[in-house]
Amino acid sequence: MKNLLFLVILFSALQSNSQVLRKRTTLLMGGRFDITLVAESKELAEQNIDSVIAEISRIENLISDWKSDSQISKVNQNAGIVPVKVDKEVFELTKRAIELSKVTDGAFDISFAAMDKIWKFDGSMTQMPSAEIIKKSVALVGFQNVVLNQDSSTIFLKYKxxxxxxxxxxxxxxxxxxxxxxxxxxxKSGIVNASGDMSTWGKQPNGKKWLVGITNPINEDKILATISLENAAIVTSGNYRKFVEFNGKRYAHIINPKTGYPASGLISVTVVGPSAEIANGLSTSTMVLGKDEGMKFLEKYPNYSYVLVTDGNEVIHSDDWLVNKMKLPSKID
Structure with a gap:
């Protein structure tokens, strides 16, 4: 369910007389982070990039489920045994994830990490998994079995x-x-881009808004559309890079946690709004829900705009979508 880098920052100016733009790329949280800051000096920008990296590392050490000493790993290690006390920050993030799991009726599920990895998208799969194996793969998935205790700030997973x-x-x-x-x-200005989860604020040194390009999912050498952003987040989820085909049907890497089968119907979902966390949850959920249910779901979040691309190459967008006065195509080739 992890996003890939489907967004491109298009710089129109690197610096002005009074401000300098600095950028650094690093690997954190299992993915690529591109950090861009605008400051009064190179030194100040670099110092604050260091602070951003330190903050991301701090969060990773709290919530990473592949770091054995993180708080979330301790919750997982004690599944079916005892509740685990966590920091308020971790508790509240978990609480929001469960709320998203509820409103999507499990299209998003915080407990998807228990899913057996039976689908391989590295070229090694030669046949479809059986229905029995697929059903078994999601046996331990179920957000309803995550128990939160607000008073004690604990998380308990009911089953080993x-x-x-x-x-x-x-x-x-x-x-x-x-x-x-x-x-x-x-x-006052910058971008933190986590492999397609992007938070922007302020403007470029030349006074223009940040310009972000959305990759064309059919031809990744092209841009589907561009959008000017200031104090907004943008997230794109897509499934057109990792997939397998059996009997002429494509099965991609975003798995429905309720069924164990790959999501189908959409190949790209871009969501823009105030929060990258929420936009991420909305884009991932919509990929699983599909076009019709996904659009109904997104309409419940009026502060967020969207662009969907179906597996039939149809382009659908919310009524409030503004893309540099550019009209989005109704279909792409």
Whole structure:
């Protein structure tokens, strides 16, 4: 359910007389982070990029389910045994993830980390898994079995083998946190891009808004559309890079946690709004829900705009979508 890098930052100016733009790329939380800050000096920008990296690392050490000493790993290690006390920050993030699981009726599920990895998208699969194996793969998935205790700030997983994870929310949460931290520190402009989960604030040094290009999912050398952003988040989820084909049908890497089968119907979902964490949850959920149910779901979040691309190459967007006065195509080739 992890997003890939389907967004491109299009810089129109690197610096002005009074402000300098600095960028650094690093690997954190199992993925690529591109950190871009605008400051009064190169030194100040670099110092604050260091602070952003430190904050992302702090969050990773709290919620990573592949770091054995993180709080979430301790929750998973004690599944079916005892509740585990966690920091308020971790508790509240988990609580929001469960709320999203509820409103999507499990199309998004925080306990998807327990899913058996039976689908392989590295070229090694030669046949479809059986219906029995697919059913078994999701046996331990079920957000209803995650028990939160607000008073004691504990998380308990009812059954041994259950796991929770933040592969579809954690990076968006981190980018939102870093944006807030930078604004508090007086860094008035920048972008934190976590492999397609992007939080922006302020403007480029030349005074123009940040310009972000959305990759054409049919031809990745082209841009589907561009959008100018200021103090907004944008997330794209897509399934057109990792997939297998059996009997002429494509099965892609975003799995429906309720059924164990790959999601179908959409190949790309872009969501824009105030929070990257929420936009991430909306885009991932919509990929699983499909076009019709996904659009109904997204309409419940009027502060978020969207662009969907179906597996028939149809382009659908919310009524409030503005893309640099560019009209989106109704279909792509």
């Amino acid at each position: 083998g259950m796991k929770i994870g933040f592969g579809a929310l954690g990076e968006g949460y981190a980018t939102d946190r870093c944006r807030k931290m930078m604004l508090t520190k007086g860094i």
